[in-house]
Amino acid sequence: DTFNTGVFGGNQERIRRENFVNMQWALGTAGSGAPVHFHNTAWNSLLYGRKHWYLLPPSRNLMGKRQVLDWLEHDLDDLIKDGFETMECVQKQGDVLIVPELWGHAVLNVQDSVAVATEVKGSNYRINPLPGAYMRLNGGKKKRKGPHDRGGGPPKRPRGRAILSTDEEAVLNGTATTAA
Secondary structure, X not given: OEEEHHHOOOOOOEEEOOOEEEEEEEEEOOOOEEEEEOOOOEEEEEEXXXXXXXXXXXXXXXXXXXXXXXXXXXXXHHHHHOOOOOEEEEEEOOOEEEEOOOOEXXXXXXXXXXXXXXXXXXXXXXXXXXXXXXXXXXOOOOOOOOHHHOOOOOOOOOOOOOOOOHHHHHHHHOOOOOOO
16 A cells, blocks of 8 residues: 655655555534544544543443434443443644554544544454454344443433533533634
8 A cells, every 4th residue: 555645745755554544534513523433543633623532441442323422412321330431531623642452432523623533554452353353342243232322212411421611511512603
């Protein structure tokens, strides 16, 4: 794999990027984000906006498909009651966040956000590739049902988490506005 830098400033020099996969731009409006998931080591450089990260250690990682606001409103309280402890941080414009391999994480865009991210190819800690690791976590089953994938029920007020800023409260309450 090579990446042609000619698109960026006319430099035709080719640089190798064999150690990275899944290079991506991440564009999101306030209230959007990524459902809880895990993968190889990755980095995320925030060019604009603000993101709230919810991190889970490898021994308690999760793979879900709910939109992050739905997960925060319906599942996070139950997970905390079940002994899951999230580590949280707010990423601001100019910050680079490195998520270690197999650490679970969900991401809420607190403001409209633009980021560049990539994932490291290969594993430092696993013999099996991730699909095999997913299967082992699921006891050989393709899909794991758990509190992160439940549906229904009225919205709950998140508790047991870090204190949210006014902007984050507005996103959770659906009253966020974007700056012009």
